[in-house]
Amino acid sequence: MTAAGALDFEIVAEQEYFDRAAVERERRRGVVPDIPGVAVNKGAAERSSRYSRARLEEMAEPTEQVAFGRLDMDEEETFYIGHDLIRDTGGEVLVVSWKTKVAAPYYKATTAEPRNVRRKRTFQCDGNTILNFSDVVLAAISSTSAAVDGTPAHPDLSDALLAELRTARTGELRSIVATIQAAQYEVIEAPLRQLSVIQGGPGTGKTAVALHRVSWLLFNHGEELKPDSVLVVGPNRTFVRYIGALLPGLGDRVAHRSIDELRPDARVPLRIRGQEAEDVAAIKGDARMAKLLARALSLGSKMPLASQPWVVQSGKETFSLDGAEVAAAVRRAWDAGGTYNQRRMRLRTWFQSTALNKRAAQIRWPKPNAAASLTDRIIAPASPASLVQWVLGAGDRIEPIHKELFTDKEAAALYRKPQAADKERWTAADIPLLDEADAIINGIPLRYQHIVVDEAQDLSPMQLRALARRSNGSMTVVGDIAQSTGLWARDDWEDLLQHLPQALPVARYTLRYGYRVPRQVHELAVHRAPEIAPGIELPQPVRDGDEDPHICLVTEAHVTGQVVARVRRHRDDGLSVGVICSGSRRSAVEAALISANIGWSDADRGELGLPVTVVSPESSKGLEFDAVVVLDPATIALGSERGDRLLYIALTRTTQRLDVVDIEPDPAKSPEPVMPAVPQQAAPRQNQLSLPAVPVGGSVSDEALDLQQRVVALITADVVERIKATAPEHMWPAVLEATAAALGGAGVTGERQAQGMPG
Numbered sequence: 001m002t003a004a005g006a007l008d009f010e011i012v013a014e015q016e017y018f019d020r021a022a023v024e025r026e027r028r029r030g031v032v033p034d035i036p037g038v039a040v041n042k043g044a045a046e047r048s049s050r051y052s053r054a055r056l057e058e059m060a061e062p063t064e065q066v067a068f069g070r071l072d073m074d075e076e077e078t079f080y081i082g083h084d085l086i087r088d089t090g091g092e093v094l095v096v097s098w099k100t101k102v103a104a105p106y107y108k109a110t111t112a113e114p115r116n117v118r119r120k121r122t123f124q125c126d127g128n129t130i131l132n133f134s135d136v137v138l139a140a141i142s143s144t145s146a147a148v149d150g151t152p153a154h155p156d157l158s159d160a161l162l163a164e165l166r167t168a169r170t171g172e173l174r175s176i177v178a179t180i181q182a183a184q185y186e187v188i189e190a191p192l193r194q195l196s197v198i199q200g201g202p203g204t205g206k207t208a209v210a211l212h213r214v215s216w217l218l219f220n221h222g223e224e225l226k227p228d229s230v231l232v233v234g235p236n237r238t239f240v241r242y243i244g245a246l247l248p249g250l251g252d253r254v255a256h257r258s259i260d261e262l263r264p265d266a267r268v269p270l271r272i273r274g275q276e277a278e279d280v281a282a283i284k285g286d287a288r289m290a291k292l293l294a295r296a297l298s299l300g301s302k303m304p305l306a307s308q309p310w311v312v313q314s315g316k317e318t319f320s321l322d323g324a325e326v327a328a329a330v331r332r333a334w335d336a337g338g339t340y341n342q343r344r345m346r347l348r349t350w351f352q353s354t355a356l357n358k359r360a361a362q363i364r365w366p367k368p369n370a371a372a373s374l375t376d377r378i379i380a381p382a383s384p385a386s387l388v389q390w391v392l393g394a395g396d397r398i399e400p401i402h403k404e405l406f407t408d409k410e411a412a413a414l415y416r417k418p419q420a421a422d423k424e425r426w427t428a429a430d431i432p433l434l435d436e437a438d439a440i441i442n443g444i445p446l447r448y449q450h451i452v453v454d455e456a457q458d459l460s461p462m463q464l465r466a467l468a469r470r471s472n473g474s475m476t477v478v479g480d481i482a483q484s485t486g487l488w489a490r491d492d493w494e495d496l497l498q499h500l501p502q503a504l505p506v507a508r509y510t511l512r513y514g515y516r517v518p519r520q521v522h523e524l525a526v527h528r529a530p531e532i533a534p535g536i537e538l539p540q541p542v543r544d545g546d547e548d549p550h551i552c553l554v555t556e557a558h559v560t561g562q563v564v565a566r567v568r569r570h571r572d573d574g575l576s577v578g579v580i581c582s583g584s585r586r587s588a589v590e591a592a593l594i595s596a597n598i599g600w601s602d603a604d605r606g607e608l609g610l611p612v613t614v615v616s617p618e619s620s621k622g623l624e625f626d627a628v629v630v631l632d633p634a635t636i637a638l639g640s641e642r643g644d645r646l647l648y649i650a651l652t653r654t655t656q657r658l659d660v661v662d663i664e665p666d667p668a669k670s671p672e673p674v675m676p677a678v679p680q681q682a683a684p685r686q687n688q689l690s691l692p693a694v695p696v697g698g699s700v701s702d703e704a705l706d707l708q709q710r711v712v713a714l715i716t717a718d719v720v721e722r723i724k725a726t727a728p729e730h731m732w733p734a735v736l737e738a739t740a741a742a743l744g745g746a747g748v749t750g751e752r753q754a755q756g757m758p759g
């Protein structure tokens with residue numbers, strides 16, 4: 001038999017096995033119980049059908065491949081590795097789950113350390129149809145391989161991995177179970193009871209690894225870890241959306257939150273309305289704010305004096321109570337510790353029982369039902385919102401605390417006049433303060449047995465405290481110091497770890513290989529590495545790209561035309577495209593895309609999913625696209641203190657193609673170039689893509705009319721989509737009306753066109 005014939009023969013044999021496993025998997029679907037009819041009561045029936053539904057949802061689709069790998073061990077044992085366990089009717093295991101210990105050698109075995117694996121086979125499938133497979137014969141290689149040198153296993157650049165890395169991105173992070181690398185698996189299976197810190201450059205798989213770790217931990221520590229005791233936290237809604245489908249896809253439903261969602265439940269919903277100046281946001285994020293809030297709730301001036309009677313009015317009567325007795329009771333209630341409300345309850349209980357005792361002994365004392373109001377006079381009721389409002393607006397009244405914690409300038413900057421509860425202009429920087437206040441007043445129950453926090457490098461001390469108080473110390477903290485930007489940009493992990501729980505040991509891991517970014521793009525992105533993060537190890541790209549990055553130097557007049565041209569090329573090739581630009585360029589880019597009839601998702605508003613996404617460098621963190629167009633790198637790099645890092649982030653969002661649209665420097669200013677001198681392709685001077693001029697008045701050409709109609713159609717579709725996405729259906733007509741009025745008020749008038757909207 002020829003080699004090709006032998007291969008075909010083997011594929012046929014493997015396919016038979018896959019088909020058999022698929023049949024057995026489907027048979028299980030049939031036996032997932034649907035018991036409502038036999039349940040003892042309605043509650044039990046609902047619970048059991050919820051359970052059955054969840055089980056069915058977790059099961060792979062009938063067409064999904066049953067296994068992605070196979071291990072042939074030295075002892076002649078063979079294991080097929082897939083997402084889930086599959087048994088036949090006799091109980092024989094046909095496929096083991098990737099999360100089991102049996103599957104571990106599939107990831108951990110390397111040529112240097114084969115772990116009894118003779119051969120590792122990786123299948124390439126279309127659904128459950130095997131197209132091909134590739135084998136690594138580990139034992140044979142290891143006998144001739146070099147000694148272990150202590151460096152992490154180099155990625156196994158199998159066809160399956162390379163194919164996976166080339167797959168088009170869809171706006172959702174994908175499962176990597178079939179191609180997890182040895183160094184990544186080490187992090188995935190790290191002990192539960194520790195604080196794991198995962199450092200790694202862009203695209204090293206930190207996020208993917210952290211999420212697969214959740215799935216692995218739930219499977220292997222099921223006794224102590226339930227899905228609702230695990231929390232995954234990301235920096236913003238867009239990121240949470242980006243990673244949101246991966247865990248359910250792996251079969252685990254755990255809570256995902258953006259860091260801003262760690263906040264108290266409030267009677268009056270907390271609406272973020274205000275923008276915070278940077279200097280104020282920096283103070284509000286500082287750990288000193290925790291002290292300020294706690295001290296502001298100290299006993300204060302309402303403590304009765306021990307040296308004189310405490311005279312109180314209760315009902316129509318006046319009572320003169322023993323000041324020393326009351327003061328001692330207050331002190332006892334307070335010093336016993338706990339939350340602010342627990343201390344209040346202790347005092348209230350004392351007033352109640354004292355009233356009963358005193359009145360039984362014929363001593364004049366307010367009735368037991370006055371206990372609540374007597375307590376309130378000494379330890380006033382407080383809510384998180386009222387405490388934060390008070391602290392920000394108290395001014396001179398808390399001067400001694402301010403003096404101890406802040407400079408005069410800082411104390412003055414913090415001041416904000418309190419508003420009615422529903423009018424308060426809360427800012428994002430207030431959220432951790434409200435959460436801290438909630439913890440002080442009500443206490444926050446320890447909810448989570450494990451917390452994963454991604455892009456942790458940027459969190460403020462107050463945000464880290466919000467995580468810490470929800471954690472028992474078991475955490476996976478993920479980030480990259482070289483991508484640390486914003487008000488809390490850091491140069492090492494210590495600065496961050498000091499705000500996290502110290503209950504468990506800290507274990508550090510570094511992921512060294514870059515899977516996302518092709519080598520040529522990586523080389524461009526790291527050209528200012530020493531300034532970006534001295535001392536931080538940069539990732540090593542595992543593969544070459546098909547094309548070099550394209551740096552295009554244009555004059556100001558041709559910027560948007562060039563962006564549109566690049567976007568159109570990638571989009572027309574079926575790629576997802578990210579356009580990354582700073583705020584000052586944003587409206588021009590959006591106008592140009594409208595003119596070119598190109599719709600886009602606005603990732604800064606939590607949108608993802610359309611082929612084209614426009615995003616600021618800050619919000620692009622963690623995201624990836626098949627092709628990226630970075631506009632005006634100088635403005636990104638020079639626009640803020642850590643601009644170099646922002647540019648590094650922007651340049652490393654691509655899996656395939658990168659275009660940098662750079663602007664010819666104004667000779668009068670001649671700033672230092674931020675891009676290296678790599679071959680540049682100048683844009684044509686004659687910009688064929690320049691937009692047709694929009695007529696200001698007079699006759700309207702056919703071309704302009706066409707443009708006008710396209711712009712109207714695009715804006716209308718966008719408005720309709722946004723209204724549908726944000727308002728409940730019964731409000732659509734009213735919102736549409738108000739939007740039209742607002743457009744009129746903004747000097748834009750025109751006829752209303754509603755696509756699929758009522759009214």
Ligand SMILES: Nc1ncnc2c1ncn2[C@@H]1O[C@H](COP(=O)(O)OP(=O)(O)OP(=O)(O)O)[C@@H](O)[C@H]1O
Binds near residue numbers: 480624
């Ligand atoms: N072992 C692997 N097999 C297949 N794909 C992988 C593997 N590891 C990482 N990837 C892919 O590489 C890309 C980058 O992964 P991920 O987003 O987790 O990196 P990251 O380190 O979090 O990057 P960033 O710092 O930019 O947020 C993703 O598309 C991911 O699916």
